[in-house]
Amino acid sequence: MAAFLQTNIRLNSIKIVPGRYSALTDHQFRAAYRIRCAAASPGKKRYNIALLPGDGIGPEVISVAKNVLQKAGSLEGLEFDFQEMPVGGAALDLVGVPMPEETFTAAKQSDAILLGAIGGYKWDKNEKHLRPEMALFYLRRDLKVFANLRPATVLPQLVDASTLKKEVAEGVDMMIVRELTGGIYFGEPRGIKINENGEEVGISTEIYAAHEIDRIARVAFETARKRRGKLCSVDKANVLDASILWRKRVTALASEYPDVELSHMYVDNAAMQLIRDPKQFDTIVTNNIFGDILSDEASMITGSIGMLPSASLGESGPGLFEPIHGSAPDIAGQDKANPLATILSAAMLLKYGLGEEKAAKRIEDAVVDALNKGFRTGDIYSPGNKLVGCKEMGEEVLKSVESKVPATV
Secondary structure, three states, X not given: OOEEEEOOOOOOOOOOOOOOOOOOOXXXXXXXXXXXXXXXXXXXXXXXXEEEEEOOOHHHHHHHHHHHHXXXXXXXXXXXXXXXXXXXXXXXXXXXXXXXHHHHHHHHHOOEEEEEEOOOHHXXXXXXXXXXXHHHHHHHHHHOOOEEEEEEEOOHHHHHHOOOOHHHHXXXXXXXEEEOOOHHHOOOOOEEEEOOOOOEEEEOOOOOOHHHXXXXXXXXXXXXXXXXXXXXXXXXXXXXXXXHHHXXXXXXHHHHOOOOEEEEEEHHXXXXXXXXXXXXXXXXXXXXXXXXXXXXXXXXXXXOHHHOOOEEEOOOOOXXXXXXXXXXXXXXXXXXXXXXXXHHHHHHHHHHHOOOHHHHHHHHHHHHHHHHOOEEOHHHOOOOOEEOOHHHHHHHHHHHHHHOOOOOO
């Protein structure tokens, strides 16, 4: 398998020009990320996977997920060439920018991308363009992955880990479809300026074009059609002009999907309803900032943000798959991280990114099997179960992947 193994070599001699990308010579980059390759086995499908471990607990959870992905794939006749590349704070420390040109090229040329986590206290005081989180914005924008799918399911084994009463949390199974490359995070004008009174003002613009709304709405309608046929569009159409257009466009598209029941909800009400009665939701579609907030809220219904994967997809090119948790620098390197969200992101990579549903089902079943056996990381632990670390949880999932008969779809 192809792999990029990071060494302890530091590239202190490289001159970096501040900005979005940096360019290293082939020799310089290979000095930091050594390459090993292997020939493809006859009769097996082969995919190129870009691994972006990032910061904090990112390298730990990516290492575990890579092993699970590799094992599940091998049992279903798949092989992977992995390219491990620096991104975020790790890239800043290595080459001076959060998104090196080589990393973006590897991501763009891959069949799918698996990302760990980005950011940390170490870089909090950096200028905006040199903050680790900018790497995510660059990736999402330049890969054109406009549709972010975030499932939130309360597994029966973890219902007691939810902060909600059992009768409220039990049976929750929703998909949040978040628009990812538009809205207030990318809208212009933006920035910090001086007004006519000499006072600083911060400007962020919530803006959506009709085609941006239409394409994410179609993804949501199609998603709802494959689930339970209910779609709730969340906006703030009583206040925001962008939301008025959002509601108008989503409503107009509903006639093309007569088998999907469409409803609308203001975002403040949706935030309350997620806590009051989360089972009323099947599929939710919403804009960038509302989706960011509501999906994190939904994660706590499931018991832990460490359980939730995500898939970011575009009309073409590789998809970006990542857990929705952050880099958790407080527990980084302590073998305390929950790798299940990243493992499940690998399952989404197989299912949505590569169309390999049998291998994806193997991973999903293995996660459930490990939980059935009582293994828990600290974030989902309850008395009577076995407390394990990141590595051991990964090992248990691996055992379950191997022990299962070939999955059927």
